[in-house]
Amino acid sequence: MQRATIVGAGVFGSWIAHALKERGWKITLVDQHGPANARASSGGETRIIRAAYGRLAIYSQWARESLPSWLELEDRVGQQLFVKTGALFLSGGGAWLEDTAATLEANTIRTEWIPRRDFSRRFPQLQDAGTSDALFEPDAGVLFARRAVQALVATLADDGIRIVQAQADAKTLIEESDDEVIVFAVGAWLPSLLPEVLGDGIMPTRQEVFFFGTPPGDARFGPDQMPAWVAFDDGIYGLPDLEHRGVKVAFDAHGPPADPETMDRSVDAASIARVREVLQRHLPALAGAPLLETRVCQYENTADGHLLLDQLPGQDRVWIAGGGSGHGFKHGPAIGRYMADMIETRRDPEPAFQLAGRPPRQRAVY
Numbered sequence: 001m002q003r004a005t006i007v008g009a010g011v012f013g014s015w016i017a018h019a020l021k022e023r024g025w026k027i028t029l030v031d032q033h034g035p036a037n038a039r040a041s042s043g044g045e046t047r048i049i050r051a052a053y054g055r056l057a058i059y060s061q062w063a064r065e066s067l068p069s070w071l072e073l074e075d076r077v078g079q080q081l082f083v084k085t086g087a088l089f090l091s092g093g094g095a096w097l098e099d100t101a102a103t104l105e106a107n108t109i110r111t112e113w114i115p116r117r118d119f120s121r122r123f124p125q126l127q128d129a130g131t132s133d134a135l136f137e138p139d140a141g142v143l144f145a146r147r148a149v150q151a152l153v154a155t156l157a158d159d160g161i162r163i164v165q166a167q168a169d170a171k172t173l174i175e176e177s178d179d180e181v182i183v184f185a186v187g188a189w190l191p192s193l194l195p196e197v198l199g200d201g202i203m204p205t206r207q208e209v210f211f212f213g214t215p216p217g218d219a220r221f222g223p224d225q226m227p228a229w230v231a232f233d234d235g236i237y238g239l240p241d242l243e244h245r246g247v248k249v250a251f252d253a254h255g256p257p258a259d260p261e262t263m264d265r266s267v268d269a270a271s272i273a274r275v276r277e278v279l280q281r282h283l284p285a286l287a288g289a290p291l292l293e294t295r296v297c298q299y300e301n302t303a304d305g306h307l308l309l310d311q312l313p314g315q316d317r318v319w320i321a322g323g324g325s326g327h328g329f330k331h332g333p334a335i336g337r338y339m340a341d342m343i344e345t346r347r348d349p350e351p352a353f354q355l356a357g358r359p360p361r362q363r364a365v366y
């Protein structure tokens with residue numbers, strides 16, 4: 001039987017473990033702090049799943065292919081992991097809205113233009129300061145991230161995968177393992193685990209997330225009335241009041257460099273004032289709302305925002321999976337299958353996912 005050790009039980013490592021297990025592999029899944037822990041990018045409460053990606057059709061297709069796998073997991077574990085809220089994209093993205101509409105139409109994924117005159121009637125809690133129509137993806141929604149990854153890992157354990165809490169050292173693991181495959185799926189820890197290869201290849205940044213309380217008796221912010229939304233003008237996005245934990249709001253712009261192991265995860269008054277200022281423009285009813293909770297997480301950015309799914313140079317049985325760059329969570333099931341295919345067939349990844357040939361300047365994928 002073929003064997004693999006997968007290091008990192010975030011969304012990437014866990015779905016890779018799942019895909020290889022489905023193909024009959026014997027797997028060990030290792031995480032230093034446990035699956036979807038509070039430091040991991042996959043340890044957040046919620047993540048948006050949408051197929052809207054401008055012209056980047058591969059991500060639209062992966063998001064669409066991934067949703068049924070999330071729903072199968074939901075069925076298997078008997079817990080809610082997905083809420084269909086729809087996702088609304090507000091102006092300011094240049095040609096991004098038009099490109100998205102064209103890509104999704106070509107892939108038979110539903111979208112709807114919301115004319116400006118209808119906006120406040122359709123979404124009375126949201127305000128759009130822009131001048132163009134908004135684009136709505138009705139089948140998009142939100143995944144309960146930490147819950148979903150921990151549920152997945154529980155099913156892996158039930159299916160006989162060995163789950164180990166330990167800190168892996170890359171050099172030792174590669175030297176001491178004989179013929180087994182090794183996958184490093186350690187998110188923002190990739191640069192410190194593989195400094196010679198990825199010291200500059202992944203740039204972890206500090207990202208703050210805010211949960212605001214809704215007014216008493218006001219149901220407009222619940223998931224049946226309010227979609228997930230992205231306002232490109234202000235680089236901000238938000239989610240409805242899920243499980244009554246508050247409306248989530250966060251900036252997508254890259255924050256300062258972050259160390260996922262040791263960074264300060266508290267939020268200061270200046271950040272709170274900044275987010276309230278933007279709320280005034282997009283969710284005016286919540287601009288003065290009580291702040292219920294904050295979280296600080298990290299993006300693990302590649303230079304161009306594309307995922308990194310490739311072999312470690314010079315090591316034909318060692319693989320890297322990471323570079324989620326603020327948008328990777330939704331694709332977990334597709335990434336698992338893609339990696340399993342590459343590992344079994346030894347074929348090269350798409351140019352976009354390769355380690356070599358990344359542009360020198362930092363950009364983002366939306």
Ligand SMILES: Cc1cc2nc3c(=O)[nH]c(=O)nc-3n(C[C@H](O)[C@H](O)[C@H](O)COP(=O)(O)OP(=O)(O)OC[C@H]3O[C@@H](n4cnc5c(N)ncnc54)[C@H](O)[C@@H]3O)c2cc1C
Pocket residue numbers: 007008009010011012013030031032033034035036037039040041042043044046047048049166167168169185186187188189193207208209250297298299321322323324325326327328329330331
């Ligand atoms: C605030 C925020 C909002 C986001 N919003 C979205 C969204 O709406 N939609 C979306 O699709 N994506 C979103 N993302 C991105 C998404 O969450 C990440 O791309 C994804 O979770 C990355 O998963 P991962 O498995 O690569 O890394 P992680 O989840 O960080 O997992 C890496 C794991 O490796 C372990 N590890 C590290 N070093 C070692 C070692 N030496 N030995 C053993 N274990 C080790 C860590 O403990 C950790 O558990 C968001 C991210 C953030 C931070």
